[in-house]
Amino acid sequence: MNTIQEMFQSWGMVERAVAFILLAPLAGGLIAGIDRRVSARFQGRYGPPVLQPFYDVFKLMQKQRILVNKFQNFNILLFLLFTVFSGALFFMGVDLLLTIFSLALAGTFFVLAGFCVGSPFSHLGAEREIIQQVAYEPMVILLAVGMYQVTGSFKVAEIAQFQAPLILYLPGVFAGFLYILTIKFRKSPFDLSMSHHAHQEIVRGMTTEFSGPALAVIEIAHWYENVMLLGMVYLFFGFNPWLGLGVALLTYLFEIFIDMNYARFKWQLTFGSSWLFTAVAGVSNIIVLGLMR
Amino acid sequence: MAWFKRSPWILHYNATSCNGCDIEVIVSLTPLYDVERFGIINTGNPKHADILAVTGSVNEKSRQVLINLYEQMPEPKVIMAVGLCAVSGCVFQDCYNVMGGVDKVLPVDVYVPGCAARPESIIDGMLKACEILEEKYANRNKREKGEEHE
Numbered sequence: 001m002n003t004i005q006e007m008f009q010s011w012g013m014v015e016r017a018v019a020f021i022l023l024a025p026l027a028g029g030l031i032a033g034i035d036r037r038v039s040a041r042f043q044g045r046y047g048p049p050v051l052q053p054f055y056d057v058f059k060l061m062q063k064q065r066i067l068v069n070k071f072q073n074f075n076i077l078l079f080l081l082f083t084v085f086s087g088a089l090f091f092m093g094v095d096l097l098l099t100i101f102s103l104a105l106a107g108t109f110f111v112l113a114g115f116c117v118g119s120p121f122s123h124l125g126a127e128r129e130i131i132q133q134v135a136y137e138p139m140v141i142l143l144a145v146g147m148y149q150v151t152g153s154f155k156v157a158e159i160a161q162f163q164a165p166l167i168l169y170l171p172g173v174f175a176g177f178l179y180i181l182t183i184k185f186r187k188s189p190f191d192l193s194m195s196h197h198a199h200q201e202i203v204r205g206m207t208t209e210f211s212g213p214a215l216a217v218i219e220i221a222h223w224y225e226n227v228m229l230l231g232m233v234y235l236f237f238g239f240n241p242w243l244g245l246g247v248a249l250l251t252y253l254f255e256i257f258i259d260m261n262y263a264r265f266k267w268q269l270t271f272g273s274s275w276l277f278t279a280v281a282g283v284s285n286i287i288v289l290g291l292m293r
Numbered sequence: 294m295a296w297f298k299r300s301p302w303i304l305h306y307n308a309t310s311c312n313g314c315d316i317e318v319i320v321s322l323t324p325l326y327d328v329e330r331f332g333i334i335n336t337g338n339p340k341h342a343d344i345l346a347v348t349g350s351v352n353e354k355s356r357q358v359l360i361n362l363y364e365q366m367p368e369p370k371v372i373m374a375v376g377l378c379a380v381s382g383c384v385f386q387d388c389y390n391v392m393g394g395v396d397k398v399l400p401v402d403v404y405v406p407g408c409a410a411r412p413e414s415i416i417d418g419m420l421k422a423c424e425i426l427e428e429k430y431a432n433r434n435k436r437e438k439g440e441e442h443e
Contacts, residue, residue, distance in 0.1 A: 043324060045330075046327050047327075047329065047330060049332070052300065055296050055300045056300045059299065062430060063343075064368040199338070200337030201337065204336075207338070207341070208340070209340065211367045
């Protein structure tokens with residue numbers, strides 16, 4: 001692990017970005033496959049093969065391309081582009097704030113893609129997506145603020161190499177981030193706009209008008225996003241790479257566990273509870289940190 | 294290589310079924326039969342679906358809905374008639390309001406018999422439908438290549 005880390009640190013920015021662009025979909029797809037398998041076992045089912053998400057994406061690529069209007073593809077491709085861009089920035093070790101803002105921009109394009117078609121289901125999905133974004137965005141920004149307060153830098157590379165355990169300074173921020181990660185991973189109880197389950201319901205609304213390759217692009221962007229978010233979890237444990245990797249994987253397992261055990265919340269509760277949790281865990285953590293200095 | 298065999302997504306529509314076959318279609322998703330082990334997902338959206346599973350015979354009310362669903366599905370697509378009513382109209386075929394089996398309206402590819410169709414035979418039909426999907430994809434490619442040569 002240490003040799004891997006040293007190799008990674010010896011790379012230039014371009015090499016790191018290329019490594020992320022090539023490896024992240026593989027890792028993300030594999031994680032999604034394990035997710036589906038583990039979820040199935042939780043429900044007492046056998047579950048699909050671990051490589052199932054890749055099969056799905058390959059199949060979607062081979063389906064006929066149906067476009068409702070030309071802006072649809074434009075928006076969805078920009079969604080992918082900015083997700084990859086923000087992930088690449090993160091793994092290049094550049095500014096954490098820029099990463100977060102370009103991720104928000106990617107989300108905005110996704111919402112626009114939902115709004116640019118005529119289907120009322122799609123509009124409803126897009127509206128729910130906006131609510132989700134408003135719910136999680138404050139906590140993501142607090143994450144950057146908290147890390148800056150401790151390490152004195154917004155640079156991901158410096159935060160990752162910070163020798164003291166960040167988790168001891170930012171337990172509240174970590175708890176808050178864990179809470180909104182459920183929204184970002186699109187897991188129950190917060191899977192309002194694009195659920196992995198319940199394909200027949202309104203919660204699949206966001207993808208109503210996307211078929212074939214466009215749907216595959218959404219899935220691939222989701223993989224990139226997941227890998228980057230697990231990277232953010234890693235930052236809290238950057239002092240020990242093995243621990244960081246372990247906790248990142250445990251976090252995902254924890255999210256699957258939550259996903260399997262909770263019924264879906266209404267959007268009011270989703271929004272209210274995430275802001276409340278952000279205020280209680282995140283903001284109070286940052287105030288305490290400020291008072292300690 | 295075509296990947297339809299690995300991940301066929303199903304859209305289920307109840308034309309005029311008595312719900313017997315519908316329950317059996319849903320049962321095949323439950324832990325006992327678990328069709329997701331073949332990568333099969335029950336979608337609610339024709340734009341995501343590869344296989345249209347129809348239960349029940351067709352009447353004037355459900356005819357247009359069926360055609361709409363079929364036309365919204367992207368190519369390649371397969372139609373599966375589940376249960377005797379969807380296959381031929383069964384005991385209802387002489388009714389004044391029933392048009393007959395699904396093949397009176399749409400080109401059916403797979404017929405799954407039974408009243409109600411057993412989950413085992415539905416799964417069998419789904420896997421048969423996958424092979425036809427692959428075939429249709431291969432034919433479409435051939436056709437497109439042929440057009441390029443001309």
